[in-house]
Amino acid sequence: MPKPVIITCAPTGGIHNPTMSPHLPTTPEEIAEASIEAVEAGAAIVHLHARNPETGQPDPRPELFHDFMSRIAQSCDAVMNVSTGGGLGMTREERLRAAVATSPEMASLNVGSLNFGIFPMAEKYSQWKHEWEPAFLEMTRDFIFRNTFADIEYVVKELWQGHGTRFEFECYDLGHLYNLAWLIDQGWLEPPFFVQMVFGVLGGVGADLDNLQHMHTIANKLFGASYEWSVLAAGRHQMSFATQAAMLGGNLRVGMEDSLYLGPRELTPSNAHQVAKVRSIIESLGHTVATPEQARERLGLKGAARVTLRRS
Numbered sequence: 001m002p003k004p005v006i007i008t009c010a011p012t013g014g015i016h017n018p019t020m021s022p023h024l025p026t027t028p029e030e031i032a033e034a035s036i037e038a039v040e041a042g043a044a045i046v047h048l049h050a051r052n053p054e055t056g057q058p059d060p061r062p063e064l065f066h067d068f069m070s071r072i073a074q075s076c077d078a079v080m081n082v083s084t085g086g087g088l089g090m091t092r093e094e095r096l097r098a099a100v101a102t103s104p105e106m107a108s109l110n111v112g113s114l115n116f117g118i119f120p121m122a123e124k125y126s127q128w129k130h131e132w133e134p135a136f137l138e139m140t141r142d143f144i145f146r147n148t149f150a151d152i153e154y155v156v157k158e159l160w161q162g163h164g165t166r167f168e169f170e171c172y173d174l175g176h177l178y179n180l181a182w183l184i185d186q187g188w189l190e191p192p193f194f195v196q197m198v199f200g201v202l203g204g205v206g207a208d209l210d211n212l213q214h215m216h217t218i219a220n221k222l223f224g225a226s227y228e229w230s231v232l233a234a235g236r237h238q239m240s241f242a243t244q245a246a247m248l249g250g251n252l253r254v255g256m257e258d259s260l261y262l263g264p265r266e267l268t269p270s271n272a273h274q275v276a277k278v279r280s281i282i283e284s285l286g287h288t289v290a291t292p293e294q295a296r297e298r299l300g301l302k303g304a305a306r307v308t309l310r311r312s
Contacts, residue, residue: 004290005282006251006298008168008196008230009038010047011271013257014058014087015118017133019125021260021267026056028064032071035078037272038255042279044295045079046072047108047168049086049257050098055130058087060094062101066310069102073309077292079301081106081168084155088116088140092151099159103308105301106194107159109167111152111183112176115203116145145203152179156188164302168230170196172204174215181222191226192300195219196253199241200234207237209244216248228298232258239278246282251290254278 011034012025025034028050035046050064051057069080082104086095099107122137159165167189169180183189197215200207205215212231219229230251233241238259242252254274262268262277279289296303 002249002287003298004288004294005246006045006228006230006290006295007043007275007278007282008045008047008081008232008251008253008255009035009043009271009275010049010232010253010255010257011035011038012049012051013255014049014083014085015257016260017128017130017136018056019127019129019133020121021256023267023269024056024256024260025271026051027053028067028071032068032075034256034271035068035072036075037270038275039076039078039292041272041275042289043078043275044290044292045081045106047081047083047253047255047257049083055132057130057132057136058090060086060090060097062098065098065102069307070309073304073307077304079106079292079295079304080104080307081108083108084159085110085170088118088136088143088145092154096155096158099165100163101308103163103306104165105296105304105307106168106299107165108170108196109152109155110145110147110170110172111179112171112173113147114145114172116140116143117202120202149179152183153188156183160189164306166194166299166301168194168196170198171215172198172201174205174218177215177219177222192298193223193227194299195223195227195229197229197231198233199231200237207233207241209241212241212244216250235259236261236264238274239281242278243281246285246287252278
């Protein structure tokens with residue numbers, strides 16, 4: 001029997017702006033509610049970013065993470081995965097603040113630098129809710145999302161060796177798989193490894209199913225039985241790539257970080273709607289979805305009791 005499919009939901013991210021959807025969660029209350037609803041719909045993992053509650057701008061402050069993570073922990077048993085990608089333009093130290101403060105079960109880790117271009121999205125809008133939004137998009141025309149070998153080594157040693165936090169290794173291109181293999185060869189990490197293959201971001205590997213097949217083949221050669229793999233695709237490619245991942249025996253990620261839509265020209269009313277849709281697809285294929293506890297077991301996580309949260 002195929003293993004249950006682990007669904008990750010990324011409810012807000014640091015890419016899309018409030019102008020783009022009235023449903024994008026931005027306050028701690030909204031992010032917590034979106035995460036809880038996603039877990040109730042079938043997600044096992046929630047991949048978390050914070051936003052400034054007043055402006056919706058990506059925000060690294062640990063107190064925001066403590067706020068919504070505590071709310072989530074009180075309402076469900078989700079695996080909470082804290083981003084170390086933060087918001088584009090943040091320093092390495094800013095990107096790590098929340099993960100160091102909360103010592104989560106999981107954190108994301110981008111395993112290579114790339115040109116991360118979201119500036120074309122600005123062409124779709126002529127009016128903005130907040131002044132920061134068009135400049136934030138436009139600056140990525142001349143921007144490198146920095147994840148050097150020194151940066152990656154620092155994060156691994158700080159979070160894995162210091163906190164027992166495991167990683168969602170985000171691989172935006174073929175070379176990132178080899179970067180991860182090099183890290184493993186250094187003896188800095190222990191299996192199982194959770195590899196998130198990312199498609200459709202301008203500057204990374206394109207959203208072509210041949211690319212998915214090839215990256216899956218190479219990952220199998222590099223990591224064998226020591227890894228779990230997952231797929232996310234940006235924008236309109238989200239559901240088709242999620243479906244393909246499930247068909248190939250992998251896991252998948254949805255959420256409004258990656259796409260604001262439920263279908264063609266249809267804004268998703270919530271993250272839970274995306275989770276419910278992909279769960280229906282998974283179950284129609286004859287698969288089941290993993291619970292948070294099943295995800296913890298398969299990914300070798302330390303358990304929710306070892307996460308550092310301010311509980312009311």
